[in-house]
Amino acid sequence: MKRRQSQSVSRKQLEDLLAQVLVPVEPDLRFVRTLKARLVTYRGPGMGPIWGLAFGVGVATVVTVATLGLTLRVILALLGIIGSVSRGKQEAGQHSGAVSKA
Amino acid sequence: MSEQTRDEQELVRRAGSDAAAFGELYERHVKRIYNYIYYRTGNHHDAEDLTERVFQRALRHVDRYEDKGVPFSAWLYRIAHNLVANWHRDRSRKPLVPLDERLFVARTGGQPENRAIDREEIEVLMTCVRRLPEDRQQLLILKFVERMSNAEIGEVMGRTEGAIKSLYHRTLNALRDEVGAALAGDASQSDAS
Numbered sequence: 646m647k648r649r650q651s652q653s654v655s656r657k658q659l660e661d662l663l664a665q666v667l668v669p670v671e672p673d674l675r676f677v678r679t680l681k682a683r684l685v686t687y688r689g690p691g692m693g694p695i696w697g698l699a700f701g702v703g704v705a706t707v708v709t710v711a712t713l714g715l716t717l718r719v720i721l722a723l724l725g726i727i728g729s730v731s732r733g734k735q736e737a738g739q740h741s742g743a744v745s746k747a
Numbered sequence: 748m749s750e751q752t753r754d755e756q757e758l759v760r761r762a763g764s765d766a767a768a769f770g771e772l773y774e775r776h777v778k779r780i781y782n783y784i785y786y787r788t789g790n791h792h793d794a795e796d797l798t799e800r801v802f803q804r805a806l807r808h809v810d811r812y813e814d815k816g817v818p819f820s821a822w823l824y825r826i827a828h829n830l831v832a833n834w835h836r837d838r839s840r841k842p843l844v845p846l847d848e849r850l851f852v853a854r855t856g857g858q859p860e861n862r863a864i865d866r867e868e869i870e871v872l873m874t875c876v877r878r879l880p881e882d883r884q885q886l887l888i889l890k891f892v893e894r895m896s897n898a899e900i901g902e903v904m905g906r907t908e909g910a911i912k913s914l915y916h917r918t919l920n921a922l923r924d925e926v927g928a929a930l931a932g933d934a935s936q937s938d939a940s
Contacts, residue, residue, distance in 0.1 A: 655923075669782050
């Protein structure tokens, strides 16, 4: 298709030009890989991963709450013991003071 | 049915529940679908976006895919065709989108003067191609980019081989007239200047 020579284009010229212009392009390799990873991860074996994920999150939540509860109980118990001990010491001090006054 | 087709149908059957099988189908078809969408949209960004949507839709519906004797690629091309049509409608764009700079860089070469002429010719040709009705654009992309036979194109477009041959003939005639008129317009402008 030489525009300067002639404005009419033959069918053969047009097909040749189309063959030169309409050629395959390469998609970005990173795009191809990322999309594949997303598609394969998205589906996995059926709905398994979604339920698996929900189960995992549930278990993690229960364990966290149980751990926090246990820790709180231990702290409260320790505080109780410390309180009892200090109260015992205080009472013992008061008792010895009263004996010495007498 | 050829060995390759049987193998592909087996992959399609497993793809509903097997991620690896779908991954294999994806590897086989992603470049062709990308190319088709790229030439319909004119830029890599939208081509990537729509390619992703095509395969996500395929993944959601592959378990409902029925083998009607047409290749799996025909099913993917139809999804791509519908999404591209929606894309043009949503943006109220007739397909007159300028192609990426990269396309011109890839096609042109040689002396600067020749490059300018080549680029002009490519622009004129691509503008004319993008003015064609959707089915004719699809035909040209499948024929020249994907190098498909008329029979294969017929399977993708849901027409007979004869109908495709006839459509191709009419498309080239229409394109030849368009390109001739566009170049004549360009030439008269440059003569006037």
